[in-house]
Amino acid sequence: xxxxxxxxxxxxxxxxxxxxxxxxxxxxxxxxxxxxxxxxxxxxxxxxxxxxxxxxxxxxxxxxxxxxxxxxxxxxxxxxxxxxxxxxxxxxxxxxxxxxxxxxxxxxxxxxxxxxxxxxxx
Amino acid sequence: xxxxxxxxxxxxxxxxxxxxxxxxxxxxxxxxxxxxxxxxxxxxxxxxxxxxxxxxxxxxxxxxxxxxxxxxxxxxxxxxxxxxxxxxxxxxxxxxxxxxxxxxxxx
Numbered sequence: 001x002x003x004x005x006x007x008x009x010x011x012x013x014x015x016x017x018x019x020x021x022x023x024x025x026x027x028x029x030x031x032x033x034x035x036x037x038x039x040x041x042x043x044x045x046x047x048x049x050x051x052x053x054x055x056x057x058x059x060x061x062x063x064x065x066x067x068x069x070x071x072x073x074x075x076x077x078x079x080x081x082x083x084x085x086x087x088x089x090x091x092x093x094x095x096x097x098x099x100x101x102x103x104x105x106x107x108x109x110x111x112x113x114x115x116x117x118x119x120x121x122x
Numbered sequence: 123x124x125x126x127x128x129x130x131x132x133x134x135x136x137x138x139x140x141x142x143x144x145x146x147x148x149x150x151x152x153x154x155x156x157x158x159x160x161x162x163x164x165x166x167x168x169x170x171x172x173x174x175x176x177x178x179x180x181x182x183x184x185x186x187x188x189x190x191x192x193x194x195x196x197x198x199x200x201x202x203x204x205x206x207x208x209x210x211x212x213x214x215x216x217x218x219x220x221x222x223x224x225x226x227x228x229x
Contacts, residue, residue: 035218037166045158045166045209047218059216062123095165105213108156110177112165 002026002111004096009116012086020116022079022096027111030054030074033099035109036081038092038118048094049081053102064090086120093117124148124212128221134229139200143224145193145210154214157186157195160223161206169208170195200226 008020022034036048049060049070058070069082079096093115101107125148135141145155153173158166168177170186173193183198197204205228210221 044207044223045160045211045220047211047220050216050218059218061217100171104218105215106154106172108168108171108211108213109166110168110171112167114165 002098004098004111004113006094006096006113006116009094009118011119011121013122014086014088014120016086017082017084018086018118020081020083020094020096020118022113024077024079024096024098027098029072029077031102033057033102033104033107034072034079035097035099035104036070036079037095037097037109037112038090039095039115040089040092043092046092050099050104051079052104057104059104083118086118088120091118091120123217124151124214124219126210126212126219126221128208128210128224130224131222132225132227134227135200136229137200137202141197141200141226143195143208143226145188145195145221147191147193147212147214150190151212151214153189154212155186155188155193156211156213157184158209158211159204159206160209166209202228 003025005023035050095115096113097109098111099107100110157170160166174186
């Protein structure tokens with residue numbers, strides 16, 4: 001059974017940094033692309049970033065480009081999101097999601113964690 | 123970025139009804155579209171991928187169609203467990219983008 005467990009969320013002041021982690025199990029991690037998707041309280045889903053199986057292909061939403069960095073450690077079955085220069089509008093539940101294949105295009109997120117809450121406030 | 127416009131934003135329907143939700147892309151995306159269902163407090167669930175392929179384990183009352191810029195999700199006979207919010211997602215290029223969601227409520 002696929003399991004994705006996010007961690008690292010919390011309350012942080014604007015302008016500060018936070019690093020999210022996602023621990024994966026139940027599948028061969030390095031066979032699949034991975035994504036981060038967020039949902040602000042009471043709002044819709046927003047795709048944040050994705051990374052291919054071998055880290056060769058990475059994409060970001062325009063709203064986070066230049067501030068967030070996605071990475072993965074296939075030896076540790078882990079996905080990360082380094083979030084710098086946080087803004088109040090980054091407040092959201094952040095989901096880690098596994099794609100259905102190796103690449104970011106064509107292969108959709110098909111398994112999701114339960115999310116970790118990031119609150120950016122002074 | 124490609125804009126995904128869903129309609130309607132909300133919908134009231136009864137058990138047994140046939141329901142259609144549409145998603146329009148601001149440019150052609152081939153068939154690189156998925157549909158998700160989200161219930162309150164839960165993670166999204168993939169229903170349809172590649173515009174019309176049913177994800178494993180999803181009931182056959184769900185179906186998808188379309189290509190290019192216009193797509194539809196159809197639920198042939200609503201069941202009580204189908205009342206939720208539905209999102210489309212394009213993964214044709216970066217950044218991937220979701221529609222704004224359609225909340226399906228009980229009439």
